Amino acid sequence: MASMTPERWDWINDYIHQLFGDPDDHLAGLMARAEAAGLPQIAVSPDVGRLLGILAASTPGRLAIELGTLAGYSGIWIARGLAPDGRLITVEMDPKHADFAEAEFATAGVADRVEVRRGRARDVLAQLVSELEPESVDFVFIDAHKPEYPDYFRAVKPLMASGGILVADNVLGTSSGWIDEGHGTDPFNRLVAADPDFLATMMPMRQGLLIARKR
Ligand SMILES: C[S@@+](CC[C@H](N)C(=O)[O-])C[C@H]1O[C@@H](n2cnc3c(N)ncnc32)[C@H](O)[C@@H]1O
Numbered sequence: 001m002a003s004m005t006p007e008r009w010d011w012i013n014d015y016i017h018q019l020f021g022d023p024d025d026h027l028a029g030l031m032a033r034a035e036a037a038g039l040p041q042i043a044v045s046p047d048v049g050r051l052l053g054i055l056a057a058s059t060p061g062r063l064a065i066e067l068g069t070l071a072g073y074s075g076i077w078i079a080r081g082l083a084p085d086g087r088l089i090t091v092e093m094d095p096k097h098a099d100f101a102e103a104e105f106a107t108a109g110v111a112d113r114v115e116v117r118r119g120r121a122r123d124v125l126a127q128l129v130s131e132l133e134p135e136s137v138d139f140v141f142i143d144a145h146k147p148e149y150p151d152y153f154r155a156v157k158p159l160m161a162s163g164g165i166l167v168a169d170n171v172l173g174t175s176s177g178w179i180d181e182g183h184g185t186d187p188f189n190r191l192v193a194a195d196p197d198f199l200a201t202m203m204p205m206r207q208g209l210l211i212a213r214k215r
Contacts, residue, residue: 008074009085011072024102024129025152029041030043030104031073034071039048039071040188042175044143044169044206045205047205048169048206049076049077051205052081052167053077053078053080054081055083055165058165060138060161061139062085062086063132063136063137064140065088065091065156065159066091066141067141068121069097069098069141070143071104072101075144076105076143078137079110080092081139089114089117090120093117093120093121093144101116119183121144122155125156132159139164141170142166142169146170147184147185150188153192157214163213164213166192167211169208170185171184171189173207178207185210188210197214198212200212
């Protein structure tokens with residue numbers, strides 16, 4: 001079999017992006033608007049957004065939690081995958097990001113189903129644990145502070161319904177480097193891999209996605 005080369009890897013990623021890009025002009029322009037407003041370009045790519053939408057839609061889609069809203073790009077994909085009366089709670093500690101995302105959720109037509117919770121993910125999760133019914137969350141996307149991923153996992157686990165899907169970004173690397181260089185989320189990856197209540201795997205899309213289904 002022909003070997004993978006850096007050039008082939010780039011070509012394949014371009015090919016995927018050509019075939020599976022943004023579905024509409026609003027999403028296609030969102031991160032450019034965010035950059036113009038001074039937000040960092042650290043959203044998921046369109047193909048990862050699609051995967052989030054597909055996975056959210058493969059659950060009953062009643063309630064979803066996202067940790068790390070940024071400009072609302074991934075949140076729009078998730079919200080569109082939910083049931084018609086489904087709800088997304090997305091958590092963001094930076095008020096500028098939260099304000100920007102709220103405006104984008106409105107333009108995307110999903111403001112009625114998305115609530116932006118402002119604050120640190122660990123603090124907001126502690127509130128949600130006392131607010132939400134156990135086993136009521138169908139979909140979770142973790143994309144906030146990487147060293148805190150194990151804490152996020154421990155907090156959301158009892159909230160997740162049987163059959164619920166958890167996705168985490170940057171599990172194989174960040175903008176600072178790759179997992180073989182000490183970046184990524186190795187303690188979290190090992191925690192989920194060893195948890196018998198989840199069937200999990202990873203995909204080397206972008207900087208690595210972990211996907212886990214609660215049994
Ligand atoms: C990688 S970005 C999220 C990208 C977004 N999920 C997307 O793909 O469109 C991470 C976001 O998490 C926020 N964040 C970082 N640490 C956080 C924390 N401890 N609690 C809440 N938000 C946090 C940052 O301000 C940033 O907006």
